[in-house]
Amino acid sequence: MDLTTIAALGFITLLLLLYIRTPVGIAMMVVGTAGIWMIRPQAALPSLAREIFSEATSYPLTIIPLFVLMGNLAGVSGLSRDLYTAAHNWLGRFRGGLASAAVVGCAGFSALSGSSLASAMTMGRVSLPEMRRFGYHDGLATGAIAAGGTLGILIPPSAGFVVYAMLTEESIGRLFMAGVLPGLMLTLFFIIAIWIVVRMDPSKAPSLSEDVDRREKWGSLGRASVMVGIILLTVGGIYGGAFSAVEAAGIGAALTLVVTALRGKCTLQAMNEVFSSTLRATGSVYLILFGAFIFKTFVGFTSITFVLSSWVEAQGFTGLQVVIAFLVMFIILGMFLDGFAMLVLSIPVVQPILEPLGVDMILFGVLAVIALEMGLISPPVGVNVFIVKGIARDVPMATIFLGIWPFWFAMLMAIVVILAVPDIALMLPKTMFN
Amino acid sequence: MQGRSHSFHTSAQRWLDRLSYVFVLVGSVGVLLLMTLTVVGVIWRYILVDPIFGLQDLSSMTAAIVAAAAVAFGATQNSHITVNIMPKHFGRKVRRLTDLIARGVGVVILILAASALIKKGNCGLACGNVTGNLTIPHAPFYYALAIALGFFALTLLVQIASGLVHWAGEDPNEVAE
Amino acid sequence: SLAYFMGPKHPMNAGYFTPMGEMLEEVSNGELTVRQFPGGALNQSPPKQYSLLLDGTADMAFLLPSFTNKLFPKTAVIGLPGICVDAISCTTAINKARSELETEYNAKIIGLWANSPPVLITRDKPVRTVDDLKGMTIRVVDPTSTPFLEALGASPVALPVSEINQALANGVVDGVMIDPAGIGSFKLHEAGSYVTTDIPGGASSFAVAMSAAVFDGLSDSEKAAVEKVATSELSAQAGATYAKISDKGMALAEESGLEIIDIGDEERAKMQAVIDAVLPELLAQPAGDKTVGDIMTLMVQD
Ligand code: NA
Numbered sequence: 008m009d010l011t012t013i014a015a016l017g018f019i020t021l022l023l024l025l026y027i028r029t030p031v032g033i034a035m036m037v038v039g040t041a042g043i044w045m046i047r048p049q050a051a052l053p054s055l056a057r058e059i060f061s062e063a064t065s066y067p068l069t070i071i072p073l074f075v076l077m078g079n080l081a082g083v084s085g086l087s088r089d090l091y092t093a094a095h096n097w098l099g100r101f102r103g104g105l106a107s108a109a110v111v112g113c114a115g116f117s118a119l120s121g122s123s124l125a126s127a128m129t130m131g132r133v134s135l136p137e138m139r140r141f142g143y144h145d146g147l148a149t150g151a152i153a154a155g156g157t158l159g160i161l162i163p164p165s166a167g168f169v170v171y172a173m174l175t176e177e178s179i180g181r182l183f184m185a186g187v188l189p190g191l192m193l194t195l196f197f198i199i200a201i202w203i204v205v206r207m208d209p210s211k212a213p214s215l216s217e218d219v220d221r222r223e224k225w226g227s228l229g230r231a232s233v234m235v236g237i238i239l240l241t242v243g244g245i246y247g248g249a250f251s252a253v254e255a256a257g258i259g260a261a262l263t264l265v266v267t268a269l270r271g272k273c274t275l276q277a278m279n280e281v282f283s284s285t286l287r288a289t290g291s292v293y294l295i296l297f298g299a300f301i302f303k304t305f306v307g308f309t310s311i312t313f314v315l316s317s318w319v320e321a322q323g324f325t326g327l328q329v330v331i332a333f334l335v336m337f338i339i340l341g342m343f344l345d346g347f348a349m350l351v352l353s354i355p356v357v358q359p360i361l362e363p364l365g366v367d368m369i370l371f372g373v374l375a376v377i378a379l380e381m382g383l384i385s386p387p388v389g390v391n392v393f394i395v396k397g398i399a400r401d402v403p404m405a406t407i408f409l410g411i412w413p414f415w416f417a418m419l420m421a422i423v424v425i426l427a428v429p430d431i432a433l434m435l436p437k438t439m440f441n
Numbered sequence: 442m443q444g445r446s447h448s449f450h451t452s453a454q455r456w457l458d459r460l461s462y463v464f465v466l467v468g469s470v471g472v473l474l475l476m477t478l479t480v481v482g483v484i485w486r487y488i489l490v491d492p493i494f495g496l497q498d499l500s501s502m503t504a505a506i507v508a509a510a511a512v513a514f515g516a517t518q519n520s521h522i523t524v525n526i527m528p529k530h531f532g533r534k535v536r537r538l539t540d541l542i543a544r545g546v547g548v549v550i551l552i553l554a555a556s557a558l559i560k561k562g563n564c565g566l567a568c569g570n571v572t573g574n575l576t577i578p579h580a581p582f583y584y585a586l587a588i589a590l591g592f593f594a595l596t597l598l599v600q601i602a603s604g605l606v607h608w609a610g611e612d613p614n615e616v617a618e
Numbered sequence: 619s620l621a622y623f624m625g626p627k628h629p630m631n632a633g634y635f636t637p638m639g640e641m642l643e644e645v646s647n648g649e650l651t652v653r654q655f656p657g658g659a660l661n662q663s664p665p666k667q668y669s670l671l672l673d674g675t676a677d678m679a680f681l682l683p684s685f686t687n688k689l690f691p692k693t694a695v696i697g698l699p700g701i702c703v704d705a706i707s708c709t710t711a712i713n714k715a716r717s718e719l720e721t722e723y724n725a726k727i728i729g730l731w732a733n734s735p736p737v738l739i740t741r742d743k744p745v746r747t748v749d750d751l752k753g754m755t756i757r758v759v760d761p762t763s764t765p766f767l768e769a770l771g772a773s774p775v776a777l778p779v780s781e782i783n784q785a786l787a788n789g790v791v792d793g794v795m796i797d798p799a800g801i802g803s804f805k806l807h808e809a810g811s812y813v814t815t816d817i818p819g820g821a822s823s824f825a826v827a828m829s830a831a832v833f834d835g836l837s838d839s840e841k842a843a844v845e846k847v848a849t850s851e852l853s854a855q856a857g858a859t860y861a862k863i864s865d866k867g868m869a870l871a872e873e874s875g876l877e878i879i880d881i882g883d884e885e886r887a888k889m890q891a892v893i894d895a896v897l898p899e900l901l902a903q904p905a906g907d908k909t910v911g912d913i914m915t916l917m918v919q920d
């Protein structure tokens with residue numbers, strides 16, 4: 008069997024295994040190992056062991072347990088709640104303001120958490136009941152949270168960027184910095200989307216929450232400033248070069264732990280929950296990476312990327328055209344596949360095609376993550392939508408998906424704007440350490 | 442029949458739960474250690490203006506323990522990421538069969554991986570299996586990963602057995618939608 | 619057919635790997651073909667490469683022995699100062715000791731070359747004299763240079779290359795020792811201000827090796843073909859390629875406005891005196907079944 012056939016067979020088998028709900032990491036391990044075995048039998052098992060060990064002992068990857076711990080601690084310590092309260096107190100009296108507050112709360116929480124699901128879940132629990140109390144339209148309310156949650160993997164820290172960095176051998180710190188401005192821009196686009204929706208149909212955000220007094224406003228801002236301080240220290244520290252991304256995660260986790268302890272929230276039960284969920288999230292990232300790297304090795308063995316890249320070159324496509332083609336593919340695939348699965352499955356093939364065309368892999372990382380976020384909220388399989396559905400059980404799925412569209416288009420706009428002005432993503436990584 | 446199957450599932454599950462608690466403990470200590478190593482490294486560098494030699498070696502090896510514990514614990518929690526696009530109308534019979542296949546291939550690859558890790562670990566210094574700076578031997582960490590993946594395989598085996606026992610009824614390990 | 623790995627971006631593609639494959643094919647009359655796996659079949663973790671050979675994943679691999687000096691103590695001798703001055707002479711030197719070095723590999727060495735000895739890049743404080751080094755924290759390429767820098771009053775530290783730019787920029791280290799070929803790759807022309815060309819350090823080694831099991835399994839004519847490639851001019855060409863990259867690195871530093879500092883003969887003599895004081899103890903140390911001195915003698919012989 009020739010190598011291209013083996014590669015194609017590998018991809019088909021992988022999709023089949025994913026379809027019958029084999030965990031993504033396991034499916035990639037199976038296909039990767041079997042594929043290598045077909046090409047070079049003696050290399051299969053040693054490669055499997057080598058890739059597992061080398062990911063498990065990778066120093067950059069220690070960032071995952073550290074910032075997941077930070078995010079979980081922020082949850083139990085009430086830090087993330089503080090942030091929502093402040094956003095609520097300041098934005099609540101504007102039309103549609105509660106939805107905007109939910110988005111801003113998600114953005115803030117995203118700066119402590121690397122996962123979109125955690126952002127949507129945490130902010131959903133506090134802000135959904137509030138929006139429903141004030142008669143917000145279910146679609147707008149759930150859409151804002153599902154979409155806001157996706158900021159979790161664009162605004163650093165981000166598990167998506169870490170996985171992307173590992174696979175492409177780019178710097179985690181630079182990718183994190185590249186996500187900052189696009190993340191803020193997308194937050195703004197979401198708020199604009201909310202404004203347009205409410206403007207077109209004011210009944211979707213009928214009443215305004217009662218205005219709170221000045222003292223309460225500043226008080227809530229003061230409480231939220233603890234979390235903002237930790238965020239600024241960690242993100243600023245990476246940008247200024249004071250410490251690496253891994254170190255920032257370690258310091259952030261330690262500071263959050265101190266705050267949690269000072270607030271008397273370090274109960275045995277809370278810590279059990281924090282560490283269990285930290286390990287669950289960490290374990291799922293590691294398993295995916297074990298699979299991703301053995302699969303990447305298999306892809307390397309097939310030389311398929313060389314074949315594809317030569318073909319692309321022969322067609323004379325430009326970098327921009329190919330980037331757009333891949334993004335469209337991501338957006339479509341993202342409708343069905345889990346974001347992580349899509350990333351680890353496609354990057355080993357996509358990178359060797361893009362790099363010879365001179366595409367900046369950091370810029371592409373940001374664009375890919377936004378495309379991946381669109382998949383998180385688009386039908387038929389939108390993981391974030393399922394999370395929100397879990398919180399608002401009585402809202403029909405169709406209503407949530409309908410409420411998503413304004414935000415989905417906001418993301419598409421973000422991609423277009425970043426393609427037109429790449430410096431939105433690249434400015435911070437370019438000026439780091441100065 | 443119902444009673445027997447129930448007791449099988451619960452007793453096997455109880456054992457896995459006990460073991461998984463060990464992984465939670467080990468993993469939590471590992472995460473705290475990682476955090477401490479990182480913070481100490483930064484403080485040391487800024488106050489004593491001298492990076493600690495080989496600190497990353499310690500972090501890497503701790504990471505192996507955390508990764509092993511986390512993957513093993515995740516197995517008992519069904520928290521590893523899957524893609525849920527199989528239409529519900531396929532019905533229970535089809536799902537029972539696909540679950541059996543998915544878990545079966547999982548058992549095979551995990552056992553192969555565990556044995557490959559043990560074999561690599563055994564090679565030791567001759568294969569260059571030490572950390573770059575502090576010359577910490579890799580072998581114990583290969584074994585830790587092998588144990589974790591072996592445990593993952595065991596979890597799947599219990600799920601297969603319990604799935605067969607409950608073939609006609611509700612699979613207690615059915616992934617929640 | 620031989621499987622063979624390398625990273626996708628490696629500058630040595632044209633400098634060694636491709637010509638080596640072509641030559642092997644030619645001298646074996648097509649009996650041996652090398653299949654390269656471009657596109658990063660494996661990520662570039664240097665210590666991993668040797669294990670690829672041992673576990674049978676690859677028939678041939680590109681090794682960076684300097685990353686695991688403890689495993690290859692004889693090859694590590696090239697890291698001592700004073701053996702050679704640039705990638706070309708360092709490659710010549712390391713190849714003089716080749717048959718001795720080969721004993722520490724469970725593999726057949728096909729290509730062996732070295733890069734240029736390092737320069738010192740500083741940011742805030744120029745190093746113009748031996749005394750300037752006192753009290754400076756300096757990143758060393760590998761532990762071989764440590765005793766010399768300590769004797770000069772500096773504090774040597776080990777840092778992975780991926781971190782040197784940041785460490786220099788935020789003052790974690792005062793200076794970075796690196797082969798000038800690395801200036802461009804790690805953007806040190808942006809982070810540093812001065813380049814001092816005299817600093818006690820030696821070259822890093824690079825090797826292309828064939829697994830012993832694979833080599834033993836070849837026919838006599840195939841073995842002869844491999845031997846022919848191994849003893850060809852290709853290694854020297856690889857060294858020359860490195861020398862060119864080093865020159866480019868220095869040129870880049872100069873264009874970027876960094877001051878290139880030559881410490882002058884007088885200071886050089888002072889530095890040499892310090893080196894000579896430290897060297898004897900090092901030379902007496904064991905390197906496998908020989909001493910460091912034995913290996914160094916081989917490398918500097920005529
Ligand atoms: Na985040």
Ligand code: NA
Binds near residue numbers: 388
């Ligand atoms: Na989707």
